Amino acid sequence: QIQLVQSGPELKKPGETVKISCKASGYTFTNYGMNWVKQAPGKGLKWMGWINTYTGEPTYADDFKGRFAFSLETSASTAYLQINNLKNEDTATYFCARREGDGYYPFDYWGQGTTLTVSS
Amino acid sequence: DIQMTQSPASLSASVGETVTITCRASGNIHNYLAWYQQKQGKSPQLLVYNAKTLADGVPSRFSGSGSGTQYSLKINSLQPEDFGSYYCQHFWSTPPTFGAGTKLELK
Numbered sequence: 001q002i003q004l005v006q007s008g009p010e011l012k013k014p015g016e017t018v019k020i021s022c023k024a025s026g027y028t029f030t031n032y033g034m035n036w037v038k039q040a041p042g043k044g045l046k047w048m049g050w051i052n053t054y055t056g057e058p059t060y061a062d063d064f065k066g067r068f069a070f071s072l073e074t075s076a077s078t079a080y081l082q083i084n085n086l087k088n089e090d091t092a093t094y095f096c097a098r099r100e101g102d103g104y105y106p107f108d109y110w111g112q113g114t115t116l117t118v119s120s
Numbered sequence: 121d122i123q124m125t126q127s128p129a130s131l132s133a134s135v136g137e138t139v140t141i142t143c144r145a146s147g148n149i150h151n152y153l154a155w156y157q158q159k160q161g162k163s164p165q166l167l168v169y170n171a172k173t174l175a176d177g178v179p180s181r182f183s184g185s186g187s188g189t190q191y192s193l194k195i196n197s198l199q200p201e202d203f204g205s206y207y208c209q210h211f212w213s214t215p216p217t218f219g220a221g222t223k224l225e226l227k
Contacts (some may be wrong), residue, residue, distance in 0.1 A: 044219070046218070097164075103216075113162075
């Protein structure tokens with residue numbers, strides 16, 4: 001069965017770096033793009049961008065350019081989200097979600113979410 | 121960017137009732153509209169895509185409709201497991217924006 005399994009909760013201090021993983025199974029990893037979605041506590045869903053798992057090319061939403069980086073370890077069917085120079089406002093749950101291609105398809109499978117807490 | 125305006129923000133209903141949630145897009149999204157259900161502490165689950173196509177395993181009491189800029193999700197005969205939050209999302213263009221969500225609570 002198709003699964004996206006994310007890494008566990010993180011507690012970090014401002015200025016630190018975090019790297020969240022999303023391991024896919026049950027399908028051909030490179031046939032689907034991997035999207036990242038942020039959900040701040042008690043808030044809605046915000047699309048952060050996506051990475052083309054075939055070419056490795058990332059695309060970032062405007063609010064997530066600069067400190068955020070998407071990467072892949074294709075041999076392990078794993079996508080990563082790295083956030084540098086962490087700020088308090090990065091406290092949120094981060095979801096990975098797969099989508100066929102880069103458009104005209106919904107996010108059909110989601111990871112369970114990784115909760116990040118940034119606090120001094 | 122296309123913005124999604126979702127209403128109502130919250131909704132209180134009883135088991136057995138019928139409810140409707142609406143989303144208005146700031147531009148024509150050509151039926152590239154999905155609805156997701158999210159329960160507390162869980163990840164969103166795809167319910168409906170292409171405005172009216174039910175995802176695999178979704179009960180038939182859920183239905184989607186709409187076109188152009190106006191879309192809705194209807195839930196007939198609410199069941200206890202239907203309570204949670206619902207989000208619309210367009211995927212016509214980048215960024216694929218989400219609505220602000222509707223929290224469906226038990227009356």
